[in-house]
Amino acid sequence: MPQTRPDPIVSCAWLAERLDAPDIRPVDATWFMPSDPRDAKALFAERRIPGAVFFDVDEIADTTSPLPHMLPSPEKFASRMRKLGVGDGAQVVVYDSQGLFSAARVWWTFRAMGHEDVVVLDGGLPEWERGAFPIENGPPQKRMERHFTARVRSDLVRDLGDMRRITEHKTSPVLDARPGDRFRGEAPEPRPGLRSGHMPNSISVPSGSLVGADGKLKSHEELKRIFDAAGVDTRQQAVCSCGSGVTASIIALALARLGRWDAAVYDGSWAEWGAQQDTPVLTGA
Numbered sequence: 001m002p003q004t005r006p007d008p009i010v011s012c013a014w015l016a017e018r019l020d021a022p023d024i025r026p027v028d029a030t031w032f033m034p035s036d037p038r039d040a041k042a043l044f045a046e047r048r049i050p051g052a053v054f055f056d057v058d059e060i061a062d063t064t065s066p067l068p069h070m071l072p073s074p075e076k077f078a079s080r081m082r083k084l085g086v087g088d089g090a091q092v093v094v095y096d097s098q099g100l101f102s103a104a105r106v107w108w109t110f111r112a113m114g115h116e117d118v119v120v121l122d123g124g125l126p127e128w129e130r131g132a133f134p135i136e137n138g139p140p141q142k143r144m145e146r147h148f149t150a151r152v153r154s155d156l157v158r159d160l161g162d163m164r165r166i167t168e169h170k171t172s173p174v175l176d177a178r179p180g181d182r183f184r185g186e187a188p189e190p191r192p193g194l195r196s197g198h199m200p201n202s203i204s205v206p207s208g209s210l211v212g213a214d215g216k217l218k219s220h221e222e223l224k225r226i227f228d229a230a231g232v233d234t235r236q237q238a239v240c241s242c243g244s245g246v247t248a249s250i251i252a253l254a255l256a257r258l259g260r261w262d263a264a265v266y267d268g269s270w271a272e273w274g275a276q277q278d279t280p281v282l283t284g285a
Contacts, residue, residue, distance in 0.1 A: 008107065008256040009217055010119045012131045015093055019050060019134075025086050026052035028125075029106035030096040031069075031246065035190060043097055049121075049128060050136040053084040053143060055094075055106050057246075067271050068191075068244045069105075071157065074150035077113050087146025095121035095128070099215015104249035108265055114151035120253060123216045158239050158266045163273065166239060167200045167280070173232055174199055175251050177207040177242035178270065185283030190243065194274035197281040199241070204285075205230050207247035210254045223254050234258055241266040241273075 018024050026049045030040040044054045060080045062070040072080075086092060092110055096103040103120050110118040121128070129135065158166070166172050176198055181187035183204040185197035198204070209226055212218055218226070227234055238255060240248035245267050252263040266273075273279050 005256075005259075005261060006119075008119055008253055009122045010093060011122050012128045012133055015049075015121060015128075016131075016133050023089060023091050024051075025090040025092050026050075026121075027055050027084075027086070027092055027094045027106065028052045028096065029055045029057065029094045029103045030098070030125075031057040031102035031105070033190065040097070045140065047125075047135050047137055048140065049095065049125065050134050051141070052095075052136070053086065053140070055084075057102055057105065060109075067268050069246075070267055071109065071112060071152075074113060074152050077109075078148045078150040081148035081150070082145050085143025085146050087148050090117065090146070092118040093121055094118060095124040097125045099124045099126050100211050100217055100250065100253075102246055104253040105246045108156070108249040108252050112153050112156045112265075114149070114153055120217075123214055126215055155262065156264050158264045160268055160272055160276070160279075163199065163239070163241075163266055164279070167202070170201050172264075173236055173238045174202040174266075175205045175230075175232060175238050175240050175248075176202045177205060177240060177247040177251050179206050179208065180204050182243075184285060185281075189270065189274060191271055194270060195281045196274075197283040199273060200280050200282055202241070203230055203232055205232065205251055207242065207250040210250055217250075217254060217257060220257055223258055227254075227258070234260055238263045239266055240264070241269045243269055244271045245269045 028044050028048055032038050057069050061072050094103045094106045107118055107120050176183050183198045240251040240263055242248035248265045255263040
């Protein structure tokens with residue numbers, strides 16, 4: 001059921017007023033597609049929101065899996081958060097350098113690990129810089145280690161077996177965040193070896209349609225119109241998918257803005273489904 005909770009997005013002005021608070025933890029979640037030559041960690045070292053720590057999406061993951069940036073074990077996640085100085089009781093404010101892209105994935109990851117006190121910075125680092133808020137340069141400060149408790153929220157995560165049952169029996173709406181031409185099978189997948197198309201009984205909701213040109217998540221009213229136009233019944237718990245579980249989290253974030261905080265993410269997404277030989281793949285609208 002929809003839940004009455006604060007908005008999952010906070011403004012740059014909101015963060016600036018609280019930046020020195022001991023319980024606020026800005027987290028830079030910048031991640032680029034494999035084809036993008038930019039180095040997220042180098043950009044963080046060059047300029048960041050004061051006091052921010054860097055969340056390495058590809059390393060704070062199950063690095064034993066052949067699939068990209070799958071959720072880590074709770075033990076590994078807790079260890080990495082402890083070293084970053086992100087502890088129990090911290091209010092995590094996630095942002096990225098693209099406005100809104102990979103920050104949503106890290107927002108979902110914290111929630112999947114049982115940490116609900118996490119929000120996304122509206123417009124990310126570009127909006128912070130447009131507002132002329134302070135920027136930190138030079139070597140990042142090392143934070144004191146804090147205890148972090150991780151407990152996996154299995155209700156927010158779906159795996160391949162789940163998706164086989166869901167797509168066959170239509171038990172939940174499956175929302176695909178990839179661009180429309182990839183959903184329809186008209187464009188090749190950026191990762192080699194994957195079939196083109198989409199899962200049966202899935203609905204195309206490109207993540208780019210949910211984010212404005214300014215890198216901000218669209219308003220409640222705009223998001224509701226987009227989901228309605230796509231034929232999404234927001235009264236049901238949805239499962240979000242994409243290429244590798246990153247932009248799927250933008251759909252989950254948008255649904256949280258609409259009061260649906262229970263949207264799950266198919267962690268393996270198309271990187272897993274499209275690589276199987278026995279999973280059904282459809283093309284066209």
